[in-house]
Amino acid sequence: MKIAVASGKGGTGKTTLATNLAAFLSERRRVVLIDLDVEEPNSGLFIKGQILKKEDKYKMIPEWSGECSLCGICQDVCEFHAVLRLGTQIMVFPELCHSCYACSELCPESALPMVPKKMGSIKQIQTDGFAFVESRLDIGEEQAVPLIAQTHKYIEANLKDEEIRIYDSPPGTSCPVIEATKTADFVILVTEPTPFGLHDLSLAVETMRELKKDFGVVINRFDLGNDDVPDYCEKEGIPVLARIPNDRHIAELYSQGKLIYKHVPQVETQLQAIEQFLEEKLNGGRS
Amino acid sequence: MKIAFTTKGTTWDAATDPRFGRTEYILVYDTETNELMSYDNRAIANEAHGAGPQTAQKLFEMNPDILITGNGPGGNAAAVLEKSGLKIYIGAGEMTVKDAYEAYKNGNLKEF
Numbered sequence: 001m002k003i004a005v006a007s008g009k010g011g012t013g014k015t016t017l018a019t020n021l022a023a024f025l026s027e028r029r030r031v032v033l034i035d036l037d038v039e040e041p042n043s044g045l046f047i048k049g050q051i052l053k054k055e056d057k058y059k060m061i062p063e064w065s066g067e068c069s070l071c072g073i074c075q076d077v078c079e080f081h082a083v084l085r086l087g088t089q090i091m092v093f094p095e096l097c098h099s100c101y102a103c104s105e106l107c108p109e110s111a112l113p114m115v116p117k118k119m120g121s122i123k124q125i126q127t128d129g130f131a132f133v134e135s136r137l138d139i140g141e142e143q144a145v146p147l148i149a150q151t152h153k154y155i156e157a158n159l160k161d162e163e164i165r166i167y168d169s170p171p172g173t174s175c176p177v178i179e180a181t182k183t184a185d186f187v188i189l190v191t192e193p194t195p196f197g198l199h200d201l202s203l204a205v206e207t208m209r210e211l212k213k214d215f216g217v218v219i220n221r222f223d224l225g226n227d228d229v230p231d232y233c234e235k236e237g238i239p240v241l242a243r244i245p246n247d248r249h250i251a252e253l254y255s256q257g258k259l260i261y262k263h264v265p266q267v268e269t270q271l272q273a274i275e276q277f278l279e280e281k282l283n284g285g286r287s
Numbered sequence: 288m289k290i291a292f293t294t295k296g297t298t299w300d301a302a303t304d305p306r307f308g309r310t311e312y313i314l315v316y317d318t319e320t321n322e323l324m325s326y327d328n329r330a331i332a333n334e335a336h337g338a339g340p341q342t343a344q345k346l347f348e349m350n351p352d353i354l355i356t357g358n359g360p361g362g363n364a365a366a367v368l369e370k371s372g373l374k375i376y377i378g379a380g381e382m383t384v385k386d387a388y389e390a391y392k393n394g395n396l397k398e399f
Contacts, residue, residue, distance in 0.1 A: 081337030084344050086370055093363050096337045 001282055002165045004184035008200025008207075010171035012190045013220035013244065016254060018168035019046040020261045024271040025164055026129035032162040033130060036151060036180040037170045038120060038137040038144045045257050049127035055154070057135075058116035059146045061097045062104045064090040068111035074103035083112070095142040120147045122154050131159055144176040152183060173207040181208070186281060187215040188241065188274070193225035198232055205238065216277065218270075221246035241277050242270035288318045290391070291351040291373075292384050297325040303387050305357025305380030308339035308364055314384060315351055339364030347371045355379050355387050359399045375399035 005018040014037075022033035035043040062074075062083065074083045074090060082096035083103050094117055104112045120137040135151040137144055155165065169180040181187050187208055191201040201217065208215045217233050222243040233240050244250070245266055253260045261268040293310035295302045304310040313326040326345065331338050343364040346354065354373055357380025359365075368375065376396035379387035390396050 081334070081341050084340055084367065086344060086347055086367060089370070091340070091367060091370075093337065093340055093366075095363070096340075 001163070001186070001278065002167065002184045003278065004167040004169050004181040004187045005190060006169040006177055006181055006187055006204060007171050007190045008173060008202070008204035009191065009197055012171075012192050012197060013218075014171065014190050015043050015046070015168055016260065017188065017190050017218060017220070017244075018166050019043050020259055020267065021271055021274060022130055022132075022166045023127075023259050024261055024268070025166075025275060029164055030162045031130040031164045031166065032133065032155065032159045033166045033168065034133045034135070034151060034155060035168045036135060036148050036176075037168055038135045038147045038151070039170065039176070041134050041136050041168075043132065043168045044123075044125070044134050046259060047125065047127055047132050049125040049132060051123055052126050053124040053158070054121060056118055056121050057147055057150050059097075059119045059143075060099045060101070060114040061094045061117050062092055062112040063115045064092060065111045065113065068107070068109045071108065073106050073108065074112055077102040077106055095140070098143070099146060119143070122151055124154075124158065131162060133159070144170065145179045148176060148179040173203050177204075177207065178211065181213065182211065184213065186278065187213045188218055189215055190218050190220055191229055192221045193219055193227070193229040195225075195228070197225070198228050201229065202232065205236065214281070216241045218242045218244065218274070220244045239277070241274045244270055288353065289349070289351040290316045290318065290353040290355060290388070291346060291349065292316070292379075292387060293354075293356040294325075294384055296384075299323065299383070299385040299388075301384050303355070303357055303379045303382055303384060307356050307358065307360040308342045310342060310356070313342075313346065313349070315349055316388070337363070340367050343367035346373075353391070355391055355396065357381075365399075 005014050007014050022031050025031050035041040072085045075085050080096045080098055082093045084091045104114050119141045123134045125132040137147050167180055170176040189204050191197040216239040218241050223246040250260050253263055261271050292314045293304040294312045294314050295304045309331055311329050313328055315324045339361045340363045354375045359377040376391055377399045378397050
């Protein structure tokens with residue numbers, strides 16, 4: 001089962017939930033946690049283990065050979081303006097390139113061969129209980145999607161047999177989130193009971209409905225704010241899987257890079273509720 | 288000599304646009320003919336990415352000697368403009384085109 005932990009709003013507790021849920025579920029199952037928030041992966045701050053593997057990842061970009069008839073087909077076909085004709089030369093902007101090959105394939109003189117450019121790296125780490133894969137974009141790279149796509153491929157090639165995959169997704173509702181959640185069987189949207197939390201949750205809900213995803217909500221810092229988030233979920237018929245308390249002790253454990261459920265029984269109870277919910281999904285889906 | 292401005296309008300009294308890539312207009316003043324020509328760049332608002340290099344390409348084709356703007360071009364646009372050899376002066380973001388030109392003549396703008 002592939003479970004994506006996502007959110008509209010950033011800073012609601014995706015990583016906290018993803019790391020704790022992975023460790024908790026791994027007590028009884030084979031779990032792999034994958035940090036797909038490649039622009040700022042921080043699940044690794046809470047996970048200690050041994051690096052088993054590290055792979056650099058590349059994307060393909062065109063490189064001008066330095067000589068051509070300057071016909072301009074390359075710049076005309078580029079949807080992202082990554083190729084420009086300037087006077088007597090062709091300029092390529094690798095950060096804008098989406099590796100579609102159009103300019104390269106359609107160049108009548110084959111003057112734009114595709115070459116690999118490093119964009120990031122993937123690390124596989126073995127902890128006591130589960131496998132952890134961290135995907136990290138290089139500084140200065142602008143596109144998360146190609147690296148997220150390659151991370152999915154890495155999992156298929158190396159950790160295909162783990163029973164549960166948990167994706168720590170990027171925040172927001174844009175392309176990286178779509179790429180991170182698109183293969184998920186279930187999406188957990190983490191939110192907080194504040195006006196900001198509700199606003200961004202409703203955007204994330206729209207996105208998940210558009211993607212035809214099965215999803216539910218976890219409300220973090222539950223004693224904060226007001227009742228608008230639970231009321232919204234009830235009105236929209238969205239299941240609330242868990243309510244994590246707003247507790248100073250939790251914040252302290254988090255700040256020390258520790259897993260929380262091992263020290264706070266209420267959090268463990270909430271994780272049990274999530275496990276039970278997912279189990280029913282799994283069984284319901286099979287019957 | 289041709290001097291280009293990033294602007295929010297088409298006259299000497301218009302405000303300069305502090306942005307380079309997403310500037311609404313480009314005005315080009317020809318000091319020899321005393322002509323003020325304008326280019327409407329507002330369609331750039333529809334582009335999610337790559338505004339800087341595109342506007343730079345336009346400017347490259349206009350081939351002015353000087354650019355007067357506000358914040359200055361970003362990395363991609365600067366890479367394009369470097370190839371054109373034009374001189375860029377920044378810090379005119381809060382001025383009218385007229386005042387920006389005066390500030391340039393009096394040496395009050397910073398070279399990028």
